Amino acid sequence: MPAWQQVLLVLVYSSITALATGLGALPFLFVRDLSERAVAYANAVAAGLMLGASFGLIIEGSGHGAVQTLAGAGIGVVFILVAGRMLHHHGMDFGTITGAGAKQIFLIIAVMTVHSFSEGVAVGVAFGGGEALAALITIAIAVHNIPEGLAISAVMRPKGAGVLSCALWSVFSSLPQPLMAVPAFLFVEAFRPVLPYGLGFAAGAMVFMVFLELLPEAYEKASRPAVGLLVSLTLGAMILFQRYI
């Protein structure tokens, strides 16, 4: 397959993951408002999926070089850490989305958009790791994006925003995915030895996002056993999914 066709494929796949975010607004066609607890459950499911995906990335990366993979993971962690710190210094805190006003709608979109950069890198890098892994990561990220869209919509909808507007802003928050996926994919193709670093980077960024944002949010609004069961069982299902895809 010529390189440009592959690039097109990456663009299409990563655009699908971005569009999937819009699905998060769908429940609001049927429900007037969704409980905070349901959003917390969605966060827990997303956390399990991302931890499972990271497990696969680390195992995959270790096949190319364990130390390089973990070095990459460290860079991924620092990347999210710096991005998180920068937002923090601008007074943007994820933990206070309840009772949100217009400002908070802006905040949640901004935070989700920043997250999408690393997700885009994950998709692009995953394509360098083989077709099966790429499809898997695309599905994982796409599924992960739905609760992300759900979270955005759950803030916007009660403030009077239309369902379509919720869906569009959700998709917007994921636009960095196709934007980052293509250069990340090209980078991986050009520098094969960098692949374990890239796989590790995606894993590190995802794991760190889980512990920095998704889990604390989930604990705030849902009971511990609920979070524990949802995260661990989703994580297990994800590992099985990776094994037999």
Next chain:
Amino acid sequence: MAGERRALYLEARSRPRPVGEPEGYARGSAIIPADPVLVVLLFSTLAAATASAGVVPFAVLGRVPMRALGLAYALASGLMLGAGYLLLEAGLKDSAQSAFVLMSGAALGVLYTYWIHRFSRTEEVEFIPGGEVSAELGFKIVLMNSLHSASEGVAIGAGMAVSLRMGIFLALSLALHNIAEAATLTSVLLRRGVRMGEAAMLCVITNVPQILLAVTAFAVVSAARGLLTWVLGFAAGALVYLVLTELLPGSYKQASHTWVAAAVSLSTGLVVLLKGFFA
């Protein structure tokens, strides 16, 4: 590329697996005693005894800030997640059993821990409480620590059954984990008026189930090798669920999310990295 992955996968699957006896137990070696059960007993006892070090910060500093305890717990979470990673990785390499068996074991481990919490009514107990500690809370925390250490014992026993090196590595990781855990237990006990020496002793006593379960799990798996994948999965599931329901919620309450996330990622990464050199 896909072919390359497939080849790697097949190679991993066809790797011969020791049948009957775990690898690494050289008979009559000068350093390691010949009897595998004795090795398991020694290292799980070492891991349990290490818990007494949890009182050291209190003995030296007098007071330990809650934030530091929260961070120590985050580090302990990462060590446990790293152990879970190793157990799952070892289980996936097992060619005799499918990943479904491993994950069924993991689901059992998760559900077992869930029920244990329910029956002991410790689902929402604050593991690192601030301020006054009631007698009931103190009792529940001691109880939780004891139940929690049993699952760690299963992990050590299963690891020892995979290979001596992996077992020792797991025992050492969990020994470090125990120190952080014992430090929070000590902070609770001291507030209940328990003396330093007695606190150190209680820290070790709550970890005795670890020794018992390590030896039991090892004996069972050695006798019925087919159970290894089940037990590996069970231990991994239990450890991950413990991290999610006991350790992390306490950490997030006492320390900032950023620091907790950094500590968890760091210690998980270290376990996975060092395993590459050691086991």
